Amino acid sequence: MASAVVPDLAAGVAADLVPEGGMIQGKVGAENVVLARRGSEFFAVGATCTHYGGPLAKGLFVDDTIRCPWHHACFSLRTGEALRRPAFDPIPHWRVERVDDMVFVRERLPPPVRRPAATSMRGQKPPESVIIVGGGGAGLAAADALRREGYDGPVTVISADGDPPYDRPNLSKDYLAGTAGDEWMPLREPSYYTDQRIDLILKSPVISLDVQQKQLRAADGATYAFDRLLLATGADPIKLPIPGASDSQLSYLRSYADSRALVGKAASAKQVVIVGASFIGLEVAASLRTRGLAIHVVALEEKPLERVMGHELGQFIRGLHEAHGVTFHLQDTISRLEGRRVILRSGTSLDADLVVLGVGVRPACALPEQGGLVVDGGIVVDEYLETSAPGIFAAGDVARWPDPRTGERVRIEHWVFAERQGQVAARNLLGARERFDVVPFFWTQQYGISINYVGHAQTWDETIVDGNLGAKDCAVTFKRAGRPLAVATISRDLQSLQAEAAMEASLRVDPPAD
């Protein structure tokens, strides 16, 4: 079959070749470039997402941004800047010139520059110092956003973790499967923290918050004064008391150290029992199957992930795992351990070299509770992500935020969402008063199949399946009272982006009341 001719954009293409509101991919020298058009305006940017290399030409063009089909990073078509996580680095961009009916991609333009020093945002004095407690997705995104916004004052990130911020979603995926090495894990190079003057303090759990004195104390006794504060402490795995089990027999997965320990244990294991058919439990199942281990999943549900993904996708996920040799013990639970035998409530007994628990997480609220902030199943924040204490913000898994789409206060446990809350919280720390109204997005990947999910449906009264689940090509819409609240897709990345853009647009038409 003849391969399609790739247009040489430097040599020029007919303007009509680029559809209105659409884009084409071509080359400029050796580089793959996307040429996009909105009315009489043309934009040329790099074709590869700087997160994990997603193909931007298969993404979506919204206003003057381009969205990545894989994990929905959003880049400016005007400057190439990574506007919304999960990508940090910009994509290249070029000057475009129109001559009569032809469009030429000319010289490459310099990367976006840091905004000028933030002397004021909405006329406010910039904070004297900012401390971020938590070195996860939200914490790093916030620190990075402070610098991008031109904030020049001291930025300190204090983290209980021993590792600098890393790619947490990968802990249960390629890293655990052994298909990605340690070099994949850090979100930023060590030099980044020095260059950006971000003081990163590791292995330092903060144990006390004095809101009046604006002071923090860490477990080692060190004290830190702050002007503005962001709490991004994430969540901790729920620990189950299991009769007969010693701590060393049970594994949990939240941190890089947990994943390294699991990799070590998996090396000598043959059979694993996973308790909980959560996303993490199932991703662990898929990754350890890749390593050739025998896997049993024990869960209370009738179908894995049914509470989040609904009946149809739950059935699909079960079938997917069974096709890869996983054995489910559903509507059952672990009752005790007898040596290396796991005894289930039903009386079933399973041998296990390794027991992994993936039964959910609890928001890490000890610090805000001690500090007297309002906590109700998470740190309660307003639409600007500000807590009950003025000048103290919260973001990520720990924050309970009012979802403008439903009016419900929700706590969302998604990577990209946590990072985007970190970005907006950072601007609000500087005084921007920007409402957080981002549409939640997450993905899961099991046996090479990605399920993307946009929106948030705690409950729904109707699901509509468009396409064919068996063929791994479908979109499932979750509706309440006729209104779409969330859309899950398999092999329909563009549809996922379109659903997200439609949810964003509906909020613009019908913004939340003040």
Ligand SMILES: Cc1cc2nc3c(=O)[nH]c(=O)nc-3n(C[C@H](O)[C@H](O)[C@H](O)COP(=O)(O)OP(=O)(O)OC[C@H]3O[C@@H](n4cnc5c(N)ncnc54)[C@H](O)[C@@H]3O)c2cc1C
């Ligand atoms: C294995 C795994 C796989 C996942 N896969 C996906 C996925 O595929 N897609 C998806 O959307 N989401 C995924 N998630 C969820 C996602 O990682 C979380 O939603 C996200 O990490 C939340 O970011 P955060 O910054 O709020 O919290 P975290 O990333 O958990 O960071 C919290 C930080 O705070 C620190 N900390 C806590 N308490 C203190 C304290 N008192 N003092 C100092 N530091 C403190 C912690 O050490 C940590 O560094 C996954 C999660 C896990 C564990």
Ligand code: FES
């Ligand atoms: S590869 Fe583009 S957002 Fe992940």
